[in-house]
Amino acid sequence: MPTSNHKLAEEGEDAIWVVPKRIGDDDVLHLINLVSLDDLWRNKAETPPVQTNVGLRYYTEDSIEAVYLASPDFNFGQSASLRHTAGEDERGRYIEFTVPQLSFWDMVYIRRAD
Secondary structure (H helix, E strand, O other), rough: OOOOOOOOOOOOOEEEEEEEEEEEOOEEEEEEEEEOOOOOOOOOOOOOHHHHHHEEEOOOOOEEEEEEEEOOHHHHHHHHHEEEEEEEOOOOOEEEEEEEOOOEEEEEEEEOOO
């Protein structure tokens, strides 16, 4: 589970849900905006407030080649590259990046270096 300057959760209400997946050698993070909503997100509800500058720290021991963002809410769903930096702390090696805007659902694709 990544860490962030926003409230993240794997389930529950009033948070950004993070659903990690592994596809081949790469990782995908699905970000679902449930800020101000209950955890029955399939129910009819108000539109969640747009989250901006969602900073994420993702822990990985692997070298990362690139980080991409895709969303149906901008760029016609086409992926865009995200700048990322690498670091290390007491928990291990990580990369940091910022998702500029999260309306409803974004997908972050993390490509490992060969």
